[in-house]
Amino acid sequence: MATIDLKTAEAEIPVIELLKKAQEEHGYLSPEVLKVIAARTGQPLSKLYGIATFYSLLTTRPKGKYRILFCKNAPCHVRGAKRVLEAIVSYLGVEPGETTKDGLFTLELTSCLGLCAVAPTMMIGEDLYGNLTPQKAIAILEDYRARERSEHA
Amino acid sequence: MATVIVDGIQVEVPDNATILEAAKLAKKEIPTLCYHPDLPAIGACRICVVEVEGEPLLKTACNTNVRDGMRIRTISPAIREARQTALELILSRHPQKCNECVRNGTCELQALASRIHVGEISFPYRQRPGSPDVSSGAVGRDPSKCVLCRRCVQVCEVIQSVGAIAVQGRGYDAWIDTPFSRALSEVGCVYCGQCVDRCPVGALFEVSHVERVWRALQDPEIHVVVQTAPAVRAAIGEEFGLPPGTLVTGQMVAALRRLGFDKVFDTDFTADLTIMEEGHELIGRLRDGGVLPMLTSCSPGWINFIEHFYPDLLPHLSSCKSPQQMFGALAKTYYAQKAGIDPSKIFVVSVMPCTAKKAEAARPEMKDSGYQDVDAVLTTREAARMMKEAGIDLSKLEPEDYDLPLGVSTGAGVIFGVTGGVMEAALRTVYEVVTGKKLEKIDILPVRGMEGIREAEIELDGLRVRAAVAHGLANARKLMDKIVSGQADYHFIEIMACPGGCLSGGGQPYPTTPEIRQKRAQALYEADRLLPLRKSHENPVIQELYREFLGKPNSHKAHELLHTHYTPKPVYG
Numbered sequence: 017m018a019t020i021d022l023k024t025a026e027a028e029i030p031v032i033e034l035l036k037k038a039q040e041e042h043g044y045l046s047p048e049v050l051k052v053i054a055a056r057t058g059q060p061l062s063k064l065y066g067i068a069t070f071y072s073l074l075t076t077r078p079k080g081k082y083r084i085l086f087c088k089n090a091p092c093h094v095r096g097a098k099r100v101l102e103a104i105v106s107y108l109g110v111e112p113g114e115t116t117k118d119g120l121f122t123l124e125l126t127s128c129l130g131l132c133a134v135a136p137t138m139m140i141g142e143d144l145y146g147n148l149t150p151q152k153a154i155a156i157l158e159d160y161r162a163r164e165r166s167e168h169a
Numbered sequence: 170m171a172t173v174i175v176d177g178i179q180v181e182v183p184d185n186a187t188i189l190e191a192a193k194l195a196k197k198e199i200p201t202l203c204y205h206p207d208l209p210a211i212g213a214c215r216i217c218v219v220e221v222e223g224e225p226l227l228k229t230a231c232n233t234n235v236r237d238g239m240r241i242r243t244i245s246p247a248i249r250e251a252r253q254t255a256l257e258l259i260l261s262r263h264p265q266k267c268n269e270c271v272r273n274g275t276c277e278l279q280a281l282a283s284r285i286h287v288g289e290i291s292f293p294y295r296q297r298p299g300s301p302d303v304s305s306g307a308v309g310r311d312p313s314k315c316v317l318c319r320r321c322v323q324v325c326e327v328i329q330s331v332g333a334i335a336v337q338g339r340g341y342d343a344w345i346d347t348p349f350s351r352a353l354s355e356v357g358c359v360y361c362g363q364c365v366d367r368c369p370v371g372a373l374f375e376v377s378h379v380e381r382v383w384r385a386l387q388d389p390e391i392h393v394v395v396q397t398a399p400a401v402r403a404a405i406g407e408e409f410g411l412p413p414g415t416l417v418t419g420q421m422v423a424a425l426r427r428l429g430f431d432k433v434f435d436t437d438f439t440a441d442l443t444i445m446e447e448g449h450e451l452i453g454r455l456r457d458g459g460v461l462p463m464l465t466s467c468s469p470g471w472i473n474f475i476e477h478f479y480p481d482l483l484p485h486l487s488s489c490k491s492p493q494q495m496f497g498a499l500a501k502t503y504y505a506q507k508a509g510i511d512p513s514k515i516f517v518v519s520v521m522p523c524t525a526k527k528a529e530a531a532r533p534e535m536k537d538s539g540y541q542d543v544d545a546v547l548t549t550r551e552a553a554r555m556m557k558e559a560g561i562d563l564s565k566l567e568p569e570d571y572d573l574p575l576g577v578s579t580g581a582g583v584i585f586g587v588t589g590g591v592m593e594a595a596l597r598t599v600y601e602v603v604t605g606k607k608l609e610k611i612d613i614l615p616v617r618g619m620e621g622i623r624e625a626e627i628e629l630d631g632l633r634v635r636a637a638v639a640h641g642l643a644n645a646r647k648l649m650d651k652i653v654s655g656q657a658d659y660h661f662i663e664i665m666a667c668p669g670g671c672l673s674g675g676g677q678p679y680p681t682t683p684e685i686r687q688k689r690a691q692a693l694y695e696a697d698r699l700l701p702l703r704k705s706h707e708n709p710v711i712q713e714l715y716r717e718f719l720g721k722p723n724s725h726k727a728h729e730l731l732h733t734h735y736t737p738k739p740v741y742g
């Protein structure tokens with residue numbers, strides 16, 4: 017029998033392009049979206065899901081309204097980013113890569129935001145925040161929640 | 170041919186041999202973990218590394234081909250270190266709960282760790298992602314024990330063409346999962362258990378019925394009967410140290426009796442009955458212009474497959490229940506009446522080579538006796554486990570006979586356990602029923618063998634019946650595609666979900682390899698040859714059953730108890 021590499025690149029490049037396009041259109045790769053692609057390509061859903069979980073630019077989970085990009089690089093790290101991140105994780109109840117139940121925030125780790133002078137830093141949507149402490153980070157997130165509530169009220 | 174030197178020993182090997190195969194010829198067993206002889210070698214685990222003279226890096230023996238004049242070393246300080254590191258990394262992500270594990274004693278990782286000593290593991294333990302799932306009631310998963318050999322993924326995709334599971338994520342955090350971590354029941358898994366058979370560790374397993382069988386056996390109110398599938402007798406001896414291919418029919422009967430079953434019956438009996446019903450169904454379809462080709466229906470993995478992947482072809486399926494289910498329906502009706510036992514007090518246990526049989530027995534429509542026809546399904550491995558727990562060594566017992574009446578069978582019934590066997594058994598009966606002549610050549614050789622798809626023709630009073638046989642679902646898929654595209658001019662097709670047929674079902678003793686399949690097949694053909702009766706319609710108890718109870722084949726009563734219907738199912742529920 018021939019050797020097959022389960023991640024054979026050539027065979028999957030067109031599929032990856034399809035997945036990327038589908039993600040652009042739908043925001044994320046839901047079971048429904050992947051089922052359509054499975055039917056179109058004849059690939060089992062399990063393999064498509066495998067590709068989607070292999071590449072970090074693809075996601076199988078819906079994104080929240082606000083994307084939190086938290087810097088994980090060294091300058092932030094030495095200035096206490098770990099404690100800030102722990103505080104955010106426990107406040108939101110999600111791990112990096114996950115979205116809060118209310119669909120408001122998706123927490124993601126990123127490399128340098130270019131604001132090392134004011135490390136630790138994070139970006140929420142388009143807004144940058146620096147000199148974070150655990151308290152300060154949570155106050156910022158509470159602000160977003162409060163604003164959301166008043167918008168809905 | 171190529172000449173290679175393995176640890177100083179010169180051997181001649183075919184040009185396309187791997188280093189692993191060459192070493193075997195030199196009588197050196199290189200350790201492996203991800204490699205399995207049924208599957209493409211992907212070099213995932215790096216346990217099999219060796220040194221090749223002139224090559225700067227170690228090579229994986231399982232997927233490196235030899236070259237003429239190649240000099241190979243299979244053990245050296247560098248090799249030992251590389252293997253130890255590879256194993257240590259695997260073990261650092263393994264829960265190592267051997268004493269709680271279903272694979273204790275048959276686990277390939279355990280065996281490897283006892284061969285390659287790594288001592289204290291210096292990396293901290295980190296559990297693999299993925300959560301356990303036993304919701305199918307047939308095949309269970311515990312991803313925390315996975316070693317990422319990918320054998321399950323390959324067997325499911327390459328041999329079964331199902332693709333229910335795949336590698337997810339990447340690198341250190343990769344894991345094996347269904348799409349969106351759904352239950353196996355929602356992703357088109359057919360419960361064939363071929364992944365269970367290939368898994369080297371306890372990450373895949375059958376959902377156990379052992380406890381419910383013990384409970385029934387210990388209840389004095391309950392009359393517990395057991396049926397044994399054809400393929401079990403050709404394999405269960407392996408669990409007791411006998412060489413593959415040892416036929417242990419009588420000893421298995423003795424061991425089951427010692428376990429406390431009130432009656433030890435034989436699924437071969439209802440295999441004969443299946444031939445009567447299915448054979449007459451085929452004759453009817455041939456005569457009345459029914460849907461052809463007719464497809465066999467005794468392999469529940471295959472039934473799940475066609476329901477999920479080819480629902481439009483369901484009218485081609487024979488309406489016959491499998492022998493297991495025919496047995497259950499009769500045990501709680503015909504047998505209950507004859508023995509004067511209240512059917513609500515009868516508990517039917519099957520010993521099956523199969524994991525899909527567990528799901529089949531639980532299907533809601535399998536209640537034609539008025540009760541769930543089959544109450545518990547043990548795999549061959551589970552039955553052996555019970556015997557061992559009870560201190561019964563089957564290999565030391567004197568053979569005993571099955572009980573009457575549901576223990577009487579012919580050679581046609583026993584070959585149900587091997588690919589081509591149902592076809593051969595059916596043709597033996599159909600020929601004689603249709604032509605009224607005696608079949609001289611009982612052995613129908615063209616349908617035998619391990620070729621993935623085989624064809625045969627048999628002359629029936631002027632009509633040439635064209636038959637095809639496929640085993641392994643990727644082969645079944647090829648035949649189904651031919652039917653869909655109108656290129657299949659067959660009358661009758663036998664499909665078994667597992668490669669080789671039931672003899673390498675997902676519930677058989679570990680391991681299953683091509684050689685072991687051959688040996689089990691030989692044992693079943695030998696059993697057929699040795700039986701005084703070799704055609705289902707000659708089985709005297711079958712004849713009596715029709716006289717006393719069913720009337721004639723495909724009668725109204727036979728339809729009520731012995732036939733069923735199928736339901737189209739979405740692949741992704």
Ligand code: SF4
Pocket residue numbers: 263264265266267268270271272273274276277278279314370371372
């Ligand atoms: S899979 Fe093997 S090594 Fe792991 S706990 Fe089970 S027996 Fe032990």
Ligand code: SF4
Pocket residue numbers: 308321324325329331332333334353357358359360361362363364365
């Ligand atoms: S039981 Fe069969 S279909 Fe299901 S995952 Fe295993 S190999 Fe695939």
Ligand code: SF4
Pocket residue numbers: 314315316317318319320321322345364367368369370372373
């Ligand atoms: S579940 Fe078993 S067969 Fe599948 S990759 Fe893990 S260890 Fe290998």
Ligand code: FES
Pocket residue numbers: 200201202203204211212213214215216217218229230231232
């Ligand atoms: S056995 Fe060769 S790499 Fe796993």
